[in-house]
Amino acid sequence: MRVYSARRRPRRGAESGGRAAFALVAAALLIAGTGSVTAYGADGTGSSRHDTAGDESHELMESLDAFNEPRLSPSDQVAPGAYADAWAHIKNMPVRSGGWSEVTTSPYNEDALHYRDHSASNSGGGAGHSAGRIAALATDPTHQGVVYAGAASGGVFRSTDDGKTWTPIADRLPALSVGALAVGPDGSLWLATGEATTASDNYLGSGVYRLADPVTGTFGEGDKVGGTELDSASIHTVTFDKAAGYVFAASSHGLFRRPLSAGQDAAWTKVLAPCAGVGISGVGCGVDSHYADIANDVAVQPGSGGKKLLANVAWRSGADYNGFYYSDDAGTTWKRANPTGAINPAEIGNAAFAYAADGSRLYVSMESPKLLNKSSGSGVYSVLAGVYVSQSGNANGSFKQIATSSSLSTSGSAMKVNEIGTGYQPGSQAWYDQVIAVDPTDPNHVYLGLEEMFESRDGGATWKAIGRYWDFGMKCFSYDPAANSCDGDVMHSDQHALALSQWKGGMPEVFVGNDGGAYARPTAQTAAGWRNLNESGTLRNLQYYSVRAGKMTDGSGEAVWGGLQDNGVSLLAPKGATYQGQQLNPDGKMVSPFGGDGGDQLVNPDNGCQTVGEYVDLALQITNNCGYTASDDGSEDVITDIAPGDPGARFIAPFGADETDPNGLWVAGGQYVWGNTQTWKSTSGADWTKLYDLGAGHSATAIASRDHVTWAAWCGPCSRVDGTFGRGIATNHGGSWHQVDLPAAFPSRYVSGLTIDPSDASGRTVYAVVNGFSRHWNEGPGAGYGHVWRTTDGGATWADVSGDASASDSFPDAPANAALITKGGTLVVATDLGVFTSTSAGHWARLGTNLPTSPAVYLSPSPDGSQVYVATHGRGIWRTQAP
Numbered sequence: 001m002r003v004y005s006a007r008r009r010p011r012r013g014a015e016s017g018g019r020a021a022f023a024l025v026a027a028a029l030l031i032a033g034t035g036s037v038t039a040y041g042a043d044g045t046g047s048s049r050h051d052t053a054g055d056e057s058h059e060l061m062e063s064l065d066a067f068n069e070p071r072l073s074p075s076d077q078v079a080p081g082a083y084a085d086a087w088a089h090i091k092n093m094p095v096r097s098g099g100w101s102e103v104t105t106s107p108y109n110e111d112a113l114h115y116r117d118h119s120a121s122n123s124g125g126g127a128g129h130s131a132g133r134i135a136a137l138a139t140d141p142t143h144q145g146v147v148y149a150g151a152a153s154g155g156v157f158r159s160t161d162d163g164k165t166w167t168p169i170a171d172r173l174p175a176l177s178v179g180a181l182a183v184g185p186d187g188s189l190w191l192a193t194g195e196a197t198t199a200s201d202n203y204l205g206s207g208v209y210r211l212a213d214p215v216t217g218t219f220g221e222g223d224k225v226g227g228t229e230l231d232s233a234s235i236h237t238v239t240f241d242k243a244a245g246y247v248f249a250a251s252s253h254g255l256f257r258r259p260l261s262a263g264q265d266a267a268w269t270k271v272l273a274p275c276a277g278v279g280i281s282g283v284g285c286g287v288d289s290h291y292a293d294i295a296n297d298v299a300v301q302p303g304s305g306g307k308k309l310l311a312n313v314a315w316r317s318g319a320d321y322n323g324f325y326y327s328d329d330a331g332t333t334w335k336r337a338n339p340t341g342a343i344n345p346a347e348i349g350n351a352a353f354a355y356a357a358d359g360s361r362l363y364v365s366m367e368s369p370k371l372l373n374k375s376s377g378s379g380v381y382s383v384l385a386g387v388y389v390s391q392s393g394n395a396n397g398s399f400k401q402i403a404t405s406s407s408l409s410t411s412g413s414a415m416k417v418n419e420i421g422t423g424y425q426p427g428s429q430a431w432y433d434q435v436i437a438v439d440p441t442d443p444n445h446v447y448l449g450l451e452e453m454f455e456s457r458d459g460g461a462t463w464k465a466i467g468r469y470w471d472f473g474m475k476c477f478s479y480d481p482a483a484n485s486c487d488g489d490v491m492h493s494d495q496h497a498l499a500l501s502q503w504k505g506g507m508p509e510v511f512v513g514n515d516g517g518a519y520a521r522p523t524a525q526t527a528a529g530w531r532n533l534n535e536s537g538t539l540r541n542l543q544y545y546s547v548r549a550g551k552m553t554d555g556s557g558e559a560v561w562g563g564l565q566d567n568g569v570s571l572l573a574p575k576g577a578t579y580q581g582q583q584l585n586p587d588g589k590m591v592s593p594f595g596g597d598g599g600d601q602l603v604n605p606d607n608g609c610q611t612v613g614e615y616v617d618l619a620l621q622i623t624n625n626c627g628y629t630a631s632d633d634g635s636e637d638v639i640t641d642i643a644p645g646d647p648g649a650r651f652i653a654p655f656g657a658d659e660t661d662p663n664g665l666w667v668a669g670g671q672y673v674w675g676n677t678q679t680w681k682s683t684s685g686a687d688w689t690k691l692y693d694l695g696a697g698h699s700a701t702a703i704a705s706r707d708h709v710t711w712a713a714w715c716g717p718c719s720r721v722d723g724t725f726g727r728g729i730a731t732n733h734g735g736s737w738h739q740v741d742l743p744a745a746f747p748s749r750y751v752s753g754l755t756i757d758p759s760d761a762s763g764r765t766v767y768a769v770v771n772g773f774s775r776h777w778n779e780g781p782g783a784g785y786g787h788v789w790r791t792t793d794g795g796a797t798w799a800d801v802s803g804d805a806s807a808s809d810s811f812p813d814a815p816a817n818a819a820l821i822t823k824g825g826t827l828v829v830a831t832d833l834g835v836f837t838s839t840s841a842g843h844w845a846r847l848g849t850n851l852p853t854s855p856a857v858y859l860s861p862s863p864d865g866s867q868v869y870v871a872t873h874g875r876g877i878w879r880t881q882a883p
Contacts (some may be wrong), residue, residue, distance in 0.1 A: 005186040005864060008745075009630060011878060014121065015208030017536070019414055019486060021610065023202060024657070025612070026351075026598075030588070031372055033044070033790070039637045041222045043277075043562060046080055046246045051280075054057065057078040059565065061238070061563070062651045063597060063616070063651045065651070065718075065719065065834045066161075066650060066651035066652050067203065067873070068626050069715075069718050069719045069750070070701075070750035070761075070771035070772060070815065070817075071204070071771060071772055071773075071815045071832070072195060072719070072772070072778075072881060073715075073718070073719050073720060073725050073749060073750060073772060073785060074283055074720050074748050074749060074772075074778070075339040075403070075720060075778050075783065076290050076719060076720045076727035077289075077778070078204060078232040078288060078773055078777055078778060079232060079776075079777045079778070080229065080230075080231035080232045080233075081226040081231050081232070081777070081816075082231070082232055082773045082777035082778075082813075083174045083175050083204070083206040083231065083232070083833070084174055084206055084207075084228070084231060084568065085203075085777075085813065086174070086773075086812045086813050086814040086833055087174035087206075087221075087833060087853075088136065089808075089810075089812050089813070090814075090833055090834060090846060093808055093812070093844065093846050094808070094809055094810045094839075094845040094848045095848070095849055096837050096839070096845040096846065096847050096848070096883055097387065098847065098848050098880050098881050098883065099848045099849075099850050099880065100848045100851045100870075100878040100879065101878065101879055101880070102540070102798065102876060102877075103279070103560055103572065103588065103869070103877040103878060103879055104540065104542060104562075104570070104572065104812055104876035104877045104878065105534055105537060105540065105876075106140050106495065106537050106572060106588055106589050106590050107129050107132050107534070107536060107537030107589045108129060108131070108537065108542065108570060108589065108590040108591075108592070109128065109129050109569070109589045109590065109591055109592075110122060110123060110125075110127050110128065110129070110130045110516075110535070110567065110568060110591075110592040110747070110822075111123050111124060111125070111128050111786045112589070112591040112592065112596075113500060113632060114483070114629050114630065114632075114634070115571075115584075115591045115592060115627055115628065115629060115634075116479065116626055116629050116633065116634025117593065117623075117627060117629055117633070117634055117636075117637065117638050117639045118479070118634055118637075118640055119509040119637065119641075120592065120593070120594050120595060120621055120627070120639040120641060121568075121592065121593060121595050121627070121634065121639075122470070122568060122592065122595030123591075123592060123634070124471070124472075124477075124479055124593070124634065125470035125472050125490070125595075126468070126470055126488065126490030126510060127272075127470065127490055127491065127492045127516055128490075128532050128535075129517075129532050129534040129656060130492055130517050130534055130536045130542070130567050130592075131516065131517030131518070131538075131539040131542060132151055132152065132153075132154060132515075132516075132517065132533040132541035132542045132564075132565070132567065132711075132845060132874060133151065133152035133197075133494075133496065133513075133514070133515045133516075133539050133543060133565065133566065134149050134150065134152070134496060134497055134513030134514060134517055134518050134541070134544045135150050135151065135152045135178050135179060135180075135195045135196075135197060135496050135497060135513065136149070136150030136178050136179065136180050136181040136496075136497050136513065137149055137150070137497040137498065137499035137512075137513045137518065138181040138183050138189065138499055139151075139186075139499050139500070139501040139502075139509075139511065140180055140183055140189075140214065140502075141183060141213065141502060142187060143160075143161040143215050143502075143503075143526050144162075144319070144503040144504070144505070144506045145159070145160055145161055145503070145506070146158070146159065146160050146214075146215055146640075147159045147499070147501075147512045148183075148189060148214065149166065149181075149513060149518050149539065150178030150179075150180070150181045150191070150497070151176070151178055151202050151541035151874055151875075152175045152195045152203060152541075152542030152543065152630055152874060153176055153178075153221075153541075153543060153854055153855060153873050153874030154168075154178075154354055154540075154542075154543070154852070154854050154872075154874030154875045155168055155169070155171055155173065155176035155178065155852065155854065155874070155875070156169050156170040156178060156181065156189075156191055156219065157169065157313060157538075157539055157541065157543075157864050158169070158214065158215075159533075159769075160215070161356060161875050162509075162520070163324075163511065163518060163520050163531065163533035164533070164536060165386070165536045165538045166533075166536070166538040166539045166540075167538070168353065168540070168852070168875075169193075169211075169214070169217070169218040169219055170191065170209075170218065170268075170876070171218075171852040171853065172218075172219075172220060172221070172723050172852075172853065173193070173206065173208045173209065173219055173220075173221065173550055173853060174221065174853060175194070175204070175205045175206040175411075175853070176193075176852060176854045176874055176875070177192045177193055177194055177195045177203035177204065177205050177207065177234075177874075178191065178192075178193060178195060178561075179192045179194045179195050179196045179234055179235035179236055179251075179391035180192040180196075180204060180235050180236060180237050180238040181238070182239070182240065182250075183214070184210070184240040184247070184260070185240055185242045185260070185835055187214075188210050188211060188212050188213075188214065189210070189211045189214035189574040190208060190209070190210050190211075190225075190238050190247065191203070191208065191209045191210075191211070191219060192208045192211065192230075192235035192238045192249055192251075193205025193206050193208070193209070193235070193260045194206075194230075194232075194233050194234035194239075194251070194252070195233050195234055196234035196235055196236035196250075196251070196257075196296070196434070197432055197496055199234075199520050201481075202857075203234070204229070204233065204234060205230070205232070205234060205235065206231055206232075207224050207225075207226060207228070207229075207230045207231050208224070208225050208226060208230055208238070208268075209223040209224050209225065210223055210250060210264075211627075215798045221365070222614055224264075225264055225266075225267070226258060226266065226267055226268045226276075227265065227267045227268075228266055229256060229267055229268040229270070230249060230251055230256060231254050232251070232252045232777075233251045234251065234252045235249050235250065235251045235252075235455070236250050236251070236295070236296050236297060236804060237249070237250040237295075237296070237297050237298055238250075238581060239298050239299060239300060239509065240260070240300075241300045241309070241330060241331070242260075242306065243262060243304045243305050243306025243307075244258060244305075244306030244307065244330035244331075244670060245260050245306075246258065246260060246306075246330060246331065247260055248270065248271075248298045248309070248331060250295035250296060250297055250298045250311065250312075250521070251295055252294050252295075252297055253270070253273070253293060254273030254276065254278065254293040254299055254313075254809075255270070255271055255272035255273070255295040255311050255313070255331070256267050256268040256269060256270050256271065257271045257331050262769065263365055266508070267710050268432075268567045270274050270297065271332065271334075272293075272311055272325060272327075272331070272334050273292075273293040273294060273313075273329045274313060274321040274323075274325070274336075275289075275292035275293045275321050276292070276293060276849065277417060278293075279327075279331075279333060279334040279661060280325065280333075280334045280335065280336065281573050283320065283321050283323075283336065284320035284321065284860060285319060285321055286314055286318075286320030286321065287319040287320075288427045291315045291317075291319060291364055291680065292315075292319070292321070293313060293823075294313065294314065294315050294322065295312070295313045296312045296313055296314060296350050296351060296352070296776055297311065297352050297353050298310070298312075298353075299311075299353040299354070299355055300322060301354075301355055301359045301362075301393055302355055302356070302358055302359035302451060302578050303358055303359035303360075304359060306330055306426045307328055307329060307330055308326065308327070308328055309326065309327045309330065309331050310324060310325070310326050310337075310362070310395045311324070311325045311326075311327075311334075312324055312325075312348070312350070312351040312352075312353065313325055313350075314348055314349050314350055314369075316350045316367060316369060316388040316431035317349075317372060317373060318349065318369030318370070318373060318374060318544060321425050322348045322369065323336050323337065323348050324336070324337035324339060324351070324395055325347065326395040326396075327523075337396050338396055339395070339396055339397045339399055340396060340397040340398045340399065341362070341388075341390075341397040341398035341399035342386065342388055342399045342400055342401035343366070343385075343388055343397065343399040343401075344385075345371075347366075347368050347369070347370055347385050348366060348369075349366060349367040349368055349369040349372070349383075349385065349430075349431065350366075350367040350383075350402065350430070350431050350434065350488050351364055351365065351367065351434075351701055352364070352365045352366075352367040352434050353436070354434045354436045354438045354446070355393065355438065356438050357440040357441070357445035358443065359390055359393050359442065360391075360392075360423060360443060360818065361390065361391055361393055361438075361443050361459070361706075362389065362390040362392075362394070362395070363387070363388070363436055363438060363446055363864070364388045364389070364390070364399070364436070365382060365387050365388075365430070365436045365448060365450075365458070366384075366385040366386060366388065366389070366430075366436050367383055367385060367427075367430035367431045367434060367750060368383055368384065368385035368430075370429060371383040371384075371385070374720035380403070381417075381422060381423055381424060381425040381428060381510055382405035382425045382426060382427040382428050382430070382449065383427060383428060383429070383430050383431060384404070384405045384426065384427020384428075384430040385854075386401045386403060386404050386875075387401070387402050387404075387436070387448060387460065388400060388402060388443055389402050389459065389460055392429050396646060402456070402461070403448070403454075403456075403460060403463055404457070404462025405426045405427045406425070407424045407463065408426040408427070408448075408450070408452075408454055408463055408465070408720060409425050409426050409662050411462075411463040411465045412464055412465035412468070412489075412492075413426055413452055413456060413468065413469070414452070414455075414465070414468040414469040414470055414471070414472070414473065414474060414830055415451065415452065415467040415469055419473045420469070420472075420473055422706065422796075424626040426450050426451060426452060426454075427450050427451075428451065429450070429451060429494065431451060431494075432494070433449065433450055433451055433494040433495050433496055433514070433515075434449065434450060434495075435448075435449040435495055435496060435497060435498050436448050436498070437499075437500060437510075438522055439500060439508075439510075440500060440502060441502075441508065441523075442457075443459070444457060444459040445455070445457050445523070446459070446460060446462070447510060447512075448496060448500055449495025449496070449497075449498060449512065449514070451469055451493050451494055452465050452467055452468055452469050452493065452495070453465070453466050453467030453491060453495055453512055454466065454467075465489070466489055466528075466843055467489065467490065467491040467495070467512065467519070467530065468489055468490045468491075469493050470493075471484070471490055471491075471634065472528065479538035479633035479634055479635070481632055481633075483618060484598040486724065486747065487528035487529070488528055488529045488530075489528035489529060489530070491514060491516070491530055491532075491565075492515055492516020492517060492565070493513050493514065493769065494514050494515035494516075494526065495513070495514045495517060496513055496514055496515075497511075497512065497514075498510065498511070498512060498513075498524065499511040499714070506520065507521045507522050507524070507797075508524070509521065509523060509820075510522075511882055512530075512764050513531075515565075516534070516566070516567060517532075517533065517534035517539055517541075517565075517567045518533040518534065518539060519531060519532055519533055519802050520533055522696075523791060530705070533723075533735040533785060537589075540875065540876050541874055541875060541876075542562075542564055542567065542570070542874075542875075542876045542877075543561045543564060543565035543566075543567075543873045543874050544563065544564055544565075544858065544871035544872060544873060544876065545562075545563045545564065545565065545597065545598065545599050545600065545652050545858065545871065545873065546562055546563040546598070546600045546601040546614075546652075546740040546856060546857075546858045546860075546871055546873035547560065547561070547562040547601065547858055547860055547869045547870070548560075548562070548602060548603035548611070548860050548869075549561070549603060549605070549608065549860065549862055549863060549869060550603040550604050550605050550607055550608030550609075550610065550611070550863055551605065551606055551607070551608055551609055551863045552573065552574060552577050552579070552608050552609070553579065553608075553609070554577060554578050554579065555871060556573075556574040556576060556577040556578070557574035557577065558574070558608060558862065558870070559571060559572070559573045559574075559577070559603070559608025559609065559626065560572045560865060560877060561601050561603050561608075561611050561613070561677070562598070562601060562871055562877055563597070563598030563599045563601050563613060563614060563652075564597070564598045565597060565598075565873070566596075567592070568591060568592040568593075568594050568595045568596060568597075568598050569592065569594035569598035569601065569611075569613040570590045570591070570592055570598075571583050571584075571590060571591050571592070571593055572585075572590045573608070573626065574584040575587075575588040575851055576790075579625060579626055579628065580609075580625055581692075582625075582628050582630060584609075584626055587593050587633045587675075592615075592638065593623060593626065593627025593628075594613045594615070594621060594627065595638065596613070596615050596616070596875075597615065597616050597651075598613055598614065599613075599614030599615065599616055599651075599652040599653065600653065600654055600655055600656070601613055601614065601654060602655065602656055602657060602666070603649045603782055604662075604663075605662070605863035606863070608626075609621060609622050609623075609624065609625055609626035609628075610622075610623070610680055611626075611757045612642070612666075612682075614652070614653065614655065615647075616652065616653075616654060617649045617650070617651060617668050617851055618643060618649035618653040618655065618668060618672075619641070619644045620641070620642050620644070620655065620668070620683055621639050621640065621641055621642065621643075622640050622642050622680075623638055624680065626639055627639055630796075640682075640683060640768050641684070641685070642676075642682045642683070642684055642685055642687060642688075643672075643685050644668060644672075644674045644676075644685050644688035645685050646668075646670025646671055646674070647670070647671055647673055648670050648671030648672075648696075648697070648698070648699045649669075649670030649671070649699060649700070650670070650699045650700065650701065650718075651711060651855055652668050652697075652699065653669060653670050653700060654668070654700055654702050654703040654712075655667065655669065655674075655703065656668075656703060656704070656705070657670035657679070657705075657729045658707070658708060658710075659704075659705065659706040659707075659756070659758070660707045660838065661705055661707070661708065662679070663679050663680065663706055664679065665677055665679070665705060665712050667691075667703055667705045667712075668688070669694070669699075669700025669701075669702075669703040669712050669714070670700055671693065671694055671695070671696070671698060671700075672690045672691070672692065672693055672694065672698060673690075673691045673692040673694065673700065673703070673710065673712050673737070674688045674689065674691060675688070675691045675710075676688045676689070676691060677689075679705070680702070688758070691710070691732070691737065692712070692730060692732070692737040693718075694712065694714045694728075695714075695715060695716065695729060697716040698716035698726070698728070699714060699715060699716055700712050700713065700714050701713045701714055701715050701750055701751055701752060702751055702752055702753050702754045702768075703754065704754040704755055704756050704766070705756075706726075706758065706763055707761065707763055708879065709727065709729070709731070709732060709733050709763030709764075710732050710849070711731045711733070711754050711756065711766055712729070712730050712731070712754075713727070713728070713729045713751035713752075713754055713768065714729070714730065714751075715727045715750055715751075718750075725748060726748075726763060727748060727749070727751055728740070728742065729742065729754075729768065729795065731766075731794070731795060732763055733762075733763050733794040733795065736793055740791075740795030741795070741796075742798065743782065743798055745786075745800070746784065746789060746798055747751060747770050747772075747774070747783060747784030747785065747786060748783065748784060749770050749771055749772040749778070749784065750771040750772060751764065751768050751769070751770055751771075751817065752770075752771040752815075752817045753767075753768070753769040753814060753817060753818040753819040753829070754766060754767070754768055754801075754819070755819040755820055755827070756821075757766050757821060758821060758825070759825060760792070762794075763794075764791070764792065764793055764794035764795075765792045766789070766790070766791050766795070766800075766822075767788060767789070767790050767801075767819050768786060768788075768789045768790075768791075768818040768819075769788055769789075769817070769818065769819045770787050770788070770816055771787075771788065771815045771816055771817065772815055772816065773813055773814070774786070774813050776813070777813070785800070785802070785805065786802040786811075787802050787811050787812075787813070787814070787816040787831075788801050788802050788811055788816065788819070788827075788831075789830060790798070794797075801838070801841050801842055803842040803844060804843075807843075808843055809839070809843045809845065810842070810843075810844060811829070811836060811844045812831065812836070812844075814831045814832050814833040815831060815832040815855075816829055816830070816831045817830050817831060817832070817856065817857045818830045818858050818859045819859070820859040820860070820861065820868065820883060821866030822861065822865065822868060822880060822882040823861065823866070824883065826838065826882070826883040828847060828859060828868060828883065830856035830858065830859050830870055832853075832855040832856070833846075833853055834846060834851055834856060835847045835848070835851060835856050835859075835870055837855045837883050846881065847868075848878065848880055851870070851872075851878055852872065852874075852875040854872040854873060854874035854875035855872060855873040855874065856870050856871070856872050857871055857872065858870065858871035858875045859871075861882065862879070862882075865882060866881065866882055867879050867880065867881055868880055868881075868882045868883075
């Protein structure tokens with residue numbers, strides 16, 4: 001799957017003057033983390049793919065799967081308690097001395113002036129400074145200027161100065177994936193872990209936590225409320241029913257409730273799960289258990305004395321149980337609503353609710369499973385069923401439709417057909433980015449978040465786009481800053497969170513969270529513009545897929561590069577660094593030479609301005625000057641497509657340089673293993689050669705090469721949903737390519753990382769790291785045990801070197817993502833719960849204790865090998881001394 005509305009535009013084909021007219025390119029804009037991308041084949045020719053809204057939505061799902069599948073396969077289910085058990089083990093492990101230092105502490109400017117290659121960069125589009133995805137927001141009702149932001153996989157940040165600066169307050173929890181934040185009636189802050197933007201299991205969590213003093217305190221494990229009922233779940237909404245004395249959690253496993261007065265250890269009770277017959281009976285399911293009873297939202301109707309509740313329980317692709325459910329007794333019993341008027345009960349999908357403060361109106365934004373299921377290749381450009389209002393506040397309506405994709409596209413949106421092209425109109429990802437809220441002081445003042453942000457001040461009669469997707473294609477736009485007349489009403493795409501402040505004596509504000517961080521403006525504001533809350537660089541929740549570093553040739557230090565979810569490829573050059581006479585970083589900020597989603601990364605360790613960045617699906621691009629465009633309008637080409645054109649690459653596909661011959665051989669993996677001997681002289685996809693076919697339906701998950709001995713791990717099918725899960729390892733060790741016979745004990749889970757032992761010059765000693773959880777938590781066939789396996793005979797035999805599971809120094813039962821052998825010969829492995837190092841065969845220690853528990857997904861050495869960099873998927877890039 002994919003997550004994140006990547007806003008990268010495809011490389012333009014050669015026409016008169018060498019560039020296509022923007023109007024022709026607009027129809028092929030990269031959307032939602034993908035879209036119409038130009039894939040270059042081995043002959044160097046390009047072919048357009050994924051050019052319909054259905055395909056774009058499919059690629060968004062693909063990017064989400066890229067994270068989910070390794071952790072959930074082979075069963076697509078993780079039992080409650082998995083993260084908590086792993087974390088309990090980790091806390092008792094020995095610690096290898098040495099701490100981690102945060103690298104990406106500078107602000108990240110995705111609109112930097114001299115990084116505007118027209119074919120690869122989004123700079124100039126208007127988003128400005130960015131952070132990572134914000135899934136939840138809350139304002140403290142009694143402390144002016146106090147705001148809380150929940151990062152998709154980066155924990156909770158607090159601001160005490162109205163969003164100008166931020167401080168992390170949840171870094172030591174066993175899961176930093178945030179699903180919901182809410183301030184309770186007593187002023188406590190409730191954190192529900194497990195992000196739920198996909199209306200299914202996404203980034204799983206470890207339950208719900210309550211911080212009694214959120215203005216000054218930090219979350220700890222002791223703040224957990226309840227038992228394991230909500231472990232390994234995702235939670236979309238936490239809602240308080242103060243009058244009835246309950247708190248509700250809408251989760252991927254149904255709707256749960258617990259008394260507000262209950263003790264900390266009191267369990268959550270499941271009160272609504274139609275498939276399971278909880279709260280209501282006689283409702284069919286229509287899908288397998290993994291997609292059953294997904295609760296997306298729950299709301300209490302104001303003025304009902306806490307008795308009337310409304311819940312949306314629905315799977316985005318449709319199920320018999322999809323619907324609105326209401327309760328008249330504070331959630332004890334439920335009935336299925338039969339909405340009348342404009343809402344078709346048979347079309348109900350993922351929906352968001354917002355009541356007016358007095359309960360007199362109910363606003364609903366709703367995705368259509370019917371449109372989603374028929375969108376691919378059909379000419380359907382949005383899956384938004386519509387926006388509706390029940391002017392009585394009744395769950396059964398009658399509902400009036402107050403917005404459609406078509407009407408929203410003509411409200412100043414950048415997603416109007418003649419602005420962005422066919423194939424991507426408002427609501428194309430309504431199953432992913434959808435949020436709605438009502439101004440508590442005005443029942444007619446409504447905010448709607450889809451890919452863009454919209455506002456109505458007349459109850460939905462008219463709408464205005466107040467947070468555009470970008471400026472590209474708009475009549476106001478020009479790459480020449482002096483000629484650009486756009487109004488600044490742009491924010492990053494894909495809206496997920498809304499919060500409205502009501503501070504006594506302060507100006508009411510609306511806060512917005514999306515795939516690029518957080519923004520705010522007064523609710524009374526009608527002029528264009530937003531406060532960008534990412535400008536300080538202290539909202540440090542960037543979601544990296546990779547990290548590489550290279551020395552600057554001017555001797556100023558190291559250039560650090562990393563591929564990001566929906567935020568391009570970041571470059572952090574030393575302040576004042578120069579290359580080829582150009583000053584790369586005069587203001588000390590990170591920049592984004594490549595737009596869209598950034599995947600794996602390759603950097604010349606001896607020249608930090610030479611890099612190959614992956615967009616997605618092995619779409620590789622090379623630059624030899626840090627992506628720097630000397631002209632203000634970025635008119636020169638400094639980034640070149642060199643994609644091999646693989647038909648079966650993963651969303652984030654592996655590639656890299658041979659460790660002993662980095663300038664003589666590059667390798668990459670999709671369905672095929674590819675080799676490139678032109679390396680830094682590469683000019684097109686023709687420079688890649690097929691070395692080996694992993695097999696139809698197989699796709700590389702990891703690759704490593706040393707002295708031209710190459711190893712490649714693969715999956716296929718890559719999830720149980722697609723069929724029987726499969727995995728394997730292939731190599732050319734011994735002189736010819738072949739599949740390795742894995743022993744029966746080798747887990748049938750993702751092989752996420754491979755590293756070749758440099759102490760064995762033959763290339764036959766290799767470590768493989770395995771993702772997911774063991775059979776104890778993952779009940780799929782072949783789930784097995786162990787996360788780190790070694791062969792010393794070229795794959796003929798394998799041994800589990802994870803250690804004795806009962807020993808305190810064994811490797812934790814946590815998803816393992818990457819492996820590295822340091823210059824000193826020490827094995828290091830990155831996991832979702834930290835980084836670990838082998839002290840001897842089967843014995844492990846934590847590598848430092850101050851790394852936030854955001855998933856550590858990628859390891860790379862510094863250019864001289866003295867340090868280790870780690871990319872986290874939610875808390876940026878860190879480094880430590882190499883053990």
